[in-house]
Amino acid sequence: MGDNRSLRNRKLQMLFAELTDYEKKGVYILINGLPASPMQIVQAHSMREDGAYMRDYVLNEEGDIEELDFHDVKKNDKKIIRKG
Numbered sequence: 001m002g003d004n005r006s007l008r009n010r011k012l013q014m015l016f017a018e019l020t021d022y023e024k025k026g027v028y029i030l031i032n033g034l035p036a037s038p039m040q041i042v043q044a045h046s047m048r049e050d051g052a053y054m055r056d057y058v059l060n061e062e063g064d065i066e067e068l069d070f071h072d073v074k075k076n077d078k079k080i081i082r083k084g
Contacts, residue, residue: 008046016042022068031070041070 019029019038029036031044031053045053058067 012042012046015045019068022065025065027065028067029070030067032072033069036070044070 016038019041023029023038029038029041031041036044041053052073053070054073056069056071057065058069060066
């Protein structure tokens with residue numbers, strides 16, 4: 001059990017470092033359409049038990065990342081698509 005918690009904490013630390021780097025480069029960061037700091041994103045991930053956040057990268061004309069959006073994806077939000 002301790003190993004899982006340690007691994008989770010390490011992943012959150014890595015996420016924070018990654019997002020801080022994006023922020024320093026001027027990348028605009030959002031969660032569910034609202035501006036957020038790297039710490040707010042990490043806190044949202046750490047409190048999450050069911051579901052995940054999907055990343056959406058927005059690129060400028062040169063192909064550089066200018067915006068990073070995190071969208072809430074819940075496991076129980078499955079939609080059934082029927083053909084015919």
